[in-house]
Amino acid sequence: MTLPRSSLLTWLLALVFALLPEQAAAHPMPTTTMQLDLHTSSVTAELALPLNELQLATRWNLLGNSAALEQYGPQLRAYLLKHLAAATPSGQAWTVSVGTPTLTQAEQTMTGPYQEFVVPVRLTPPAGASTRTFTLKYDAIVHQVVTHSILVSIRQDWEQGLHGEHPVQVGVIRTDTRTGTVPPLEVNQAGGSAWQGFVGIFRLGMTHIAEGTDHLLFLLTLLLPAPLLAVMNRRPHWGPFGGTRRSLLNIVKITTAFTVGHSLTLLLGTLRVVNVPDQPIEALIAVSILVSAVHALRPIFPGREMVVAGGFGLIHGLAFSYTLAELNLSPWQTALSLLGFNLGIEAMQLLVIAVTMPWLILLAQTRLYPPVRVVGASLAVLASLGWLGDRVGLANPLGTLADSLGTVGPWALLGLAALAALGFAFQKLRNTEAPSA
Amino acid sequence: MKKALFAVPLSLALLLAGCGTTDTGTGGGTDTGTGGDPISTGTTAEVVTAANAFLATLSTSQQASVVLTRTQAEAIQWSNLPCGSNCRNGIQFSTLSATQLAAAQAVVKAAMGTTTNEGYDEAMQIRAADDVLGSAGNSGGGPGGGGYSSGTYFLAFLNTPSTTGQWQLQFGGHHLAVNITYNAGAVTGATPMFEGVEPKCWSVTGTTTTANNCTAPGTSGSTTTYAPLYQEQTAMAAMLAGLSSTQLASAKLSQTFSDVLLGPGEDGQFPATKQGLAVSTLSTTQKALVLAAMKPWVQDVDDTTAAALLKIYENELDSTYIAFSGNSTLTNNTDYVRIDGPSAWIEFVCQTGVVYRDQIHYHSVWRDHTRDYGASYSF
Numbered sequence: 001m002t003l004p005r006s007s008l009l010t011w012l013l014a015l016v017f018a019l020l021p022e023q024a025a026a027h028p029m030p031t032t033t034m035q036l037d038l039h040t041s042s043v044t045a046e047l048a049l050p051l052n053e054l055q056l057a058t059r060w061n062l063l064g065n066s067a068a069l070e071q072y073g074p075q076l077r078a079y080l081l082k083h084l085a086a087a088t089p090s091g092q093a094w095t096v097s098v099g100t101p102t103l104t105q106a107e108q109t110m111t112g113p114y115q116e117f118v119v120p121v122r123l124t125p126p127a128g129a130s131t132r133t134f135t136l137k138y139d140a141i142v143h144q145v146v147t148h149s150i151l152v153s154i155r156q157d158w159e160q161g162l163h164g165e166h167p168v169q170v171g172v173i174r175t176d177t178r179t180g181t182v183p184p185l186e187v188n189q190a191g192g193s194a195w196q197g198f199v200g201i202f203r204l205g206m207t208h209i210a211e212g213t214d215h216l217l218f219l220l221t222l223l224l225p226a227p228l229l230a231v232m233n234r235r236p237h238w239g240p241f242g243g244t245r246r247s248l249l250n251i252v253k254i255t256t257a258f259t260v261g262h263s264l265t266l267l268l269g270t271l272r273v274v275n276v277p278d279q280p281i282e283a284l285i286a287v288s289i290l291v292s293a294v295h296a297l298r299p300i301f302p303g304r305e306m307v308v309a310g311g312f313g314l315i316h317g318l319a320f321s322y323t324l325a326e327l328n329l330s331p332w333q334t335a336l337s338l339l340g341f342n343l344g345i346e347a348m349q350l351l352v353i354a355v356t357m358p359w360l361i362l363l364a365q366t367r368l369y370p371p372v373r374v375v376g377a378s379l380a381v382l383a384s385l386g387w388l389g390d391r392v393g394l395a396n397p398l399g400t401l402a403d404s405l406g407t408v409g410p411w412a413l414l415g416l417a418a419l420a421a422l423g424f425a426f427q428k429l430r431n432t433e434a435p436s437a
Numbered sequence: 438m439k440k441a442l443f444a445v446p447l448s449l450a451l452l453l454a455g456c457g458t459t460d461t462g463t464g465g466g467t468d469t470g471t472g473g474d475p476i477s478t479g480t481t482a483e484v485v486t487a488a489n490a491f492l493a494t495l496s497t498s499q500q501a502s503v504v505l506t507r508t509q510a511e512a513i514q515w516s517n518l519p520c521g522s523n524c525r526n527g528i529q530f531s532t533l534s535a536t537q538l539a540a541a542q543a544v545v546k547a548a549m550g551t552t553t554n555e556g557y558d559e560a561m562q563i564r565a566a567d568d569v570l571g572s573a574g575n576s577g578g579g580p581g582g583g584g585y586s587s588g589t590y591f592l593a594f595l596n597t598p599s600t601t602g603q604w605q606l607q608f609g610g611h612h613l614a615v616n617i618t619y620n621a622g623a624v625t626g627a628t629p630m631f632e633g634v635e636p637k638c639w640s641v642t643g644t645t646t647t648a649n650n651c652t653a654p655g656t657s658g659s660t661t662t663y664a665p666l667y668q669e670q671t672a673m674a675a676m677l678a679g680l681s682s683t684q685l686a687s688a689k690l691s692q693t694f695s696d697v698l699l700g701p702g703e704d705g706q707f708p709a710t711k712q713g714l715a716v717s718t719l720s721t722t723q724k725a726l727v728l729a730a731m732k733p734w735v736q737d738v739d740d741t742t743a744a745a746l747l748k749i750y751e752n753e754l755d756s757t758y759i760a761f762s763g764n765s766t767l768t769n770n771t772d773y774v775r776i777d778g779p780s781a782w783i784e785f786v787c788q789t790g791v792v793y794r795d796q797i798h799y800h801s802v803w804r805d806h807t808r809d810y811g812a813s814y815s816f
Contacts, residue, residue, distance in 0.1 A: 177706040
């Protein structure tokens with residue numbers, strides 16, 4: 001964040017941060033929030049104005065008025081145009097356009113629930129001027145309600161690695177009580193760089209996978225039978241351990257095929273060469289988990305795991321591409337982002353594989369593996385059905401439960417490791433005792 | 438079994454994401470050690486004795502959380518929000534044993550005034566209001582029960598209490614911030630002091646508590662009514678009621694106040710120009726009402742200091758201004774009144790309730806242009 005010059009402001013900000021967890025606004029009276037997205041040719045912003053404070057400033061009849069939006073929407077746009085301006089450091093005015101307001105329910109720390117107008121705004125600098133350094137003049141509500149404040153944060157800024165997940169507060173617009181005026185806010189995000197942007201997008205890729213329980217579940221379910229030999233007789237089933245070398249080779253093949261698949265569609269989707277609605281894609285991802293879970297129970301496509309991983313990889317890649325497409329990046333940023341995002345995805349995938357597969361390879365050599373495999377695959381079946389329901393519009397408790405799978409992770413991994421160690425030790429003990437028995 | 442695998446990357450990702458969080462920073466000036474002029478010796482000796490007695494009841498680690506080094510950063514660390522220990526210094530009352538708690542309250546009692554419904558009595562009522570909020574739960578319509586409690590109050594000493602050195606007493610919780618500065622055996626600052634209350638009044642009959650029944654504090658039969666800021670509200674309303682309509686018009690501010698202007702973090706930010714109606718233009722009776730309106734705030738420090746400060750404020754009346762916004766009755770949301778003198782700065786505002794949403798509640802701040810934090814810091 002930009003460091004404020006005066007120590008008072010530093011303290012004010014420090015206080016605000018100290019009071020409010022997660023940089024959310026915490027004030028006894030709800031504050032206006034302004035979230036800025038910095039693009040290469042314009043800045044878009046989302047303004048949230050609490051109705052109670054807006055009513056005090058405008059004398060409009062907003063509270064308890066169910067028609068507030070219809071009645072005051074057009075006036076609100078005119079009001080905002082009057083109270084919002086931006087300029088380059090040399091004083092050249094930007095173009096301001098105000099979008100259509102919506103009415104939503106909100107709650108800040110300790111304010112209790114309240115309603116607010118949310119308004120999209122676009123600020124466009126004169127040709128050639130930077131979108132990263134500008135003066136923001138905003139005094140809606142605060143021109144009248146002198147105790148009101150506006151928390152301004154940067155939500156999206158590619159060059160600083162911000163992608164909407166952790167907005168960074170850049171300042172508070174409020175009345176200078178000494179002079180009674182509302183000073184403009186200097187926004188200066190000049191510190192960013194292509195490298196910082198690249199690292200940010202790499203982290204976004206990692207986070208995307210870490211939080212994308214469904215993507216990981218697909219991959220791990222597909223890898224579940226990788227250490228085993230398929231026995232294809234009249235009743236196809238999973239046979240014994242196929243050897244460490246063969247298992248590792250399988251894992252590498254499956255993972256690589258998945259990577260190739262999703263990289264291809266990530267590229268096509270981000271460049272908008274293909275444009276598929278996300279709902280069917282999300283549903284297909286649930287299907288991909290179901291298919292690989294059934295395969296982990298009974299081999300249905302033995303030897304063709306690579307093809308299946310690659311094919312479903314194409315689907316998963318489309319889902320990844322929505323994240324990048326939403327960022328509205330320039331071509332150069334898009335190229336760097338594709339690389340960084342994909343590397344982030346790979347890094348996180350490999351990390352997960354590295355911490356889980358050794359235990360599975362160990363377990364596969366013990367009698368504990370069949371139950372572990374069946375329980376794991378069955379859980380995946382249930383989760384996939386839950387998600388499938390959710391994604392075709394049938395909200396269900398199973399889907400909600402599946403969404404929370406990630407949170408129990410570390411304990412389950414610990415359990416898996418303990419089970420593998422125990423099973424392996426027991427096996428060894430039995431093997432050494434066997435000759436004398 | 439598989440689910441284990443997903444949380445590991447999640448926590449890793451969170452770790453990575455954590456790198457981007459903001460540094461809240463500290464900084465600010467350090468103790469200048471000079472401080473302002475003494476207001477009075479007041480009860481400094483008694484406060485120091487009580488403070489030492491309290492410290493003697495504590496373990497070493499408890500003492501370490503009570504006695505802090507006095508810096509500007511620590512001095513201005515107070516709040517009017519129910520933010521628990523995140524925004525206040527010192528030891529939390531709920532962690533103290535009965536003996537320790539009694540000793541802690543004795544410190545506050547020695548430091549604050551003895552007038553009924555002011556000073557120590559008022560501070561304890563403001564604490565009690567949090568128990569009312571805590572047990573109201575969500576019945577008031579707003580978020581209640583969220584940890585509001587008389588136990589969520591904190592006591593801290595910035596520097597070791599003594600009758601020779603400079604130190605600051607901090608006592609506060611939701612709706613209360615007491616900051617009294619002592620130097621060489623005298624009180625050098627009784628402000629900033631924040632006081633607020635929700636519900637604005639409540640009655641207790643046996644074990645039954647009724648909130649916002651809004652009568653004057655007192656006891657009638659088996660019912661006791663508490664209204665900690667009743668005197669503050671009525672004295673301010675009486676001051677405004679004593680004005681002619683012309684005077685009211687010039688005292689009225691066009692702006693709207695949904696809270697006090699100079700709350701926590703707004704140290705030294707006094708408006709450069711005083712607004713409203715000059716007290717010098719008022720009649721003797723009206724001036725007496727202005728002085729009476731300041732009294733309920735000034736009486737929240739020990740009686741001798743209160744009398745000395747009130748004398749100073751009285752002598753400065755002719756350079757003092759009064760102003761209000763909203764209704765002069767001080768009964769509705771955003772009704773606001775201010776007294777701004779060469780020294781005194783008092784604000785009182787009515788806000789929509791947070792727990793009792795169909796009621797108003799009060800916020801007020803008493804500051805002193807030249808004596809906040811014992812005049813140790815510049816802002």
